[in-house]
Amino acid sequence: MFSRYKKEAPAPAPARESRAVPSASAPATASMAQSAAPSPPTKSKLSFKATPAAPIAAAPAANDKDRRRRQRILEVKSQLHTRLLENLNLAVLDAASEAELRAEIAAISAEALSDIHFALTSEERLQLNQDLYHEVRGLGPLEPLLKDDTVNDILVNGPNRIFVERNGILELTDVKFKDERHLLRIIDKIVSAVGRRVDESNPYVDARLADGSRFNAMVPPVAVDGSLVSIRKFKKEKLGISDLANFGAFSEEMAMYLEAAVATRLNIIVSGGTGSGKTTTLNALSSFIDHSERILTIEDTAELQLQQTHVGRMESRPANVEGKGAVTQRDCLRNALRMRPDRIIVGETRGEEVIDMLQAMNTGHDGSMTTIQANSARDAVSRLENMVAMAGIEMPLKAVRSQVASAVNLIVQASRLQDGSRRMVSITEVTGMEGEIITMQEVFRFERTGLEPNGKILGHFTGSGIRSHYSDRFKRWGYNLPNTIYDVVE
Numbered sequence: 001m002f003s004r005y006k007k008e009a010p011a012p013a014p015a016r017e018s019r020a021v022p023s024a025s026a027p028a029t030a031s032m033a034q035s036a037a038p039s040p041p042t043k044s045k046l047s048f049k050a051t052p053a054a055p056i057a058a059a060p061a062a063n064d065k066d067r068r069r070r071q072r073i074l075e076v077k078s079q080l081h082t083r084l085l086e087n088l089n090l091a092v093l094d095a096a097s098e099a100e101l102r103a104e105i106a107a108i109s110a111e112a113l114s115d116i117h118f119a120l121t122s123e124e125r126l127q128l129n130q131d132l133y134h135e136v137r138g139l140g141p142l143e144p145l146l147k148d149d150t151v152n153d154i155l156v157n158g159p160n161r162i163f164v165e166r167n168g169i170l171e172l173t174d175v176k177f178k179d180e181r182h183l184l185r186i187i188d189k190i191v192s193a194v195g196r197r198v199d200e201s202n203p204y205v206d207a208r209l210a211d212g213s214r215f216n217a218m219v220p221p222v223a224v225d226g227s228l229v230s231i232r233k234f235k236k237e238k239l240g241i242s243d244l245a246n247f248g249a250f251s252e253e254m255a256m257y258l259e260a261a262v263a264t265r266l267n268i269i270v271s272g273g274t275g276s277g278k279t280t281t282l283n284a285l286s287s288f289i290d291h292s293e294r295i296l297t298i299e300d301t302a303e304l305q306l307q308q309t310h311v312g313r314m315e316s317r318p319a320n321v322e323g324k325g326a327v328t329q330r331d332c333l334r335n336a337l338r339m340r341p342d343r344i345i346v347g348e349t350r351g352e353e354v355i356d357m358l359q360a361m362n363t364g365h366d367g368s369m370t371t372i373q374a375n376s377a378r379d380a381v382s383r384l385e386n387m388v389a390m391a392g393i394e395m396p397l398k399a400v401r402s403q404v405a406s407a408v409n410l411i412v413q414a415s416r417l418q419d420g421s422r423r424m425v426s427i428t429e430v431t432g433m434e435g436e437i438i439t440m441q442e443v444f445r446f447e448r449t450g451l452e453p454n455g456k457i458l459g460h461f462t463g464s465g466i467r468s469h470y471s472d473r474f475k476r477w478g479y480n481l482p483n484t485i486y487d488v489v490e
């Protein structure tokens with residue numbers, strides 16, 4: 001009755017089939033046939049922050065009967081998935097519409113459930129069919145999390161512990177993989193779809209998924225307690241300057257200042273810890289760039305979404321399995337300099353490309369921007385110095401520093417605070433050198449004043465009382481910022 005999607009070869013003989021379905025032992029295709037969590041997976045139960053010790057203890061809160069039933073459904077789902085894979089013709093399945101495939105799954109699962117005399121409530125049945133659909137077409141248990149727009153990051157620590165980040169806070173979800181093999185199968189599905197491989201001899205992979213999400217996986221034995229996966233979901237609607245202002249990421253005064261800084265082509269570094277909002281800030285800052293300018297972006301994983309008309313995007317790539325064909329950010333950057341850019345934006349400077357970035361900033365590509373992993377403006381500068389040293393350039397420290405001091409005009413420090421909020425905690429100008437020291441002045445900062453009982457951080461943005469080092473430049477370019485924006489706010 002489902003001939004269109006059934007394999008050409010006849011399905012297993014009834015005797016074998018009826019044995020295969022209820023059998024609890026894994027069939028030959030077991031590694032391809034594991035299954036997903038039984039309960040609605042998007043609801044996260046536990047806040048990682050609020051109850052750090054609770055997650056594991058709280059999970060078995062459901063009573064024993066419930067737990068046994070859930071376990072049983074999990075087993076049944078695994079069997080049904082095996083049966084689906086045996087029965088569906090995967091080659092023609094790609095062409096099937098969603099409705100056709102769903103109907104097919106519903107029919108096969110109804111048949112199998114009646115074979116094994118296992119009754120489900122209509123809600124359980126719907127959930128089961130939904131999970132099976134995700135197993136066949138999507139990324140199994142991860143699928144609902146990928147679809148959930150409130151989730152920023154998905155972090156998998158082995159098959160049983162899947163965290164998500166919502167609003168800056170990590171939460172343990174009740175989503176689970178059946179076991180490590182199931183998790184590996186989904187990882188394999190993801191990476192093979194983008195032409196990559198991950199296995200024991202090649203145990204980690206960093207890739208961009210078809211939808212733009214950033215994906216990283218590390219599998220055992222390097223990952224000790226089961227595969228580790230992190231996914232930074234791609235947002236179609238990138239947060240713009242006004243969104244960030246609405247979230248309280250910076251003040252109106254800071255926005256005015258940043259607009260002038262970008263428009264007058266200061267070289268800007270966005271510094272911050274991992275996941276602090278650097279790329280988002282960089283993307284938002286780029287909205288102040290004039291549409292007549294030619295912008296070239298260089299990234300390891302293309303995340304930036306510039307709104308300008310004249311944008312050339314580049315993405316580095318790792319070597320292939322034979323160790324050939326790598327194109328580094330530095331290669332891209334060197335090439336970009338020959339492509340008549342008005343501005344160069346490097347997604348994140350983390351290695352030898354720092355040399356070319358500093359040179360570009362110093363030689364007529366004003367208004368270039370990048371991000372860097374660092375905890376403060378001072379730290380960002382040291383990181384740049386270290387990167388130059390690591391790139392094997394023999395240069396006296398003073399020379400490196402003067403390169404950095406003349407290349408970088410502004411450091412915007414992004415931070416994810418304990419309450420999950422992401423803010424621009426400081427804007428610092430690089431003003432020059434005094435002896436061997438790079439001089440800087442902070443013009444804006446986030447002043448923390450306290451903590452609400454619910455853990456929310458209290459505070460406000462303030463100027464430092466010092467007028468911008470670039471005030472005259474702003475004025476020359478037609479940006480007459482009132483001096484009051486630098487006032488200290490009590």
Ligand SMILES: Nc1ncnc2c1ncn2[C@@H]1O[C@H](COP(=O)(O)OP(=O)(O)OP(=O)(O)O)[C@@H](O)[C@H]1O
Nearest residue numbers: 152244247249273274275276277278279280281422
């Ligand atoms: N001010 C903000 N308010 C709310 N959410 C934000 C804010 N800034 C960034 N985000 C969200 O936080 C997540 C991480 O942001 P982003 O990718 O910019 O961080 P990052 O510092 O570049 O991270 P990484 O170090 O991994 O490259 C994204 O999902 C983004 O949408």
Ligand SMILES: [Mg+2]
Nearest residue numbers: 278279280348
């Ligand atoms: Mg980033």
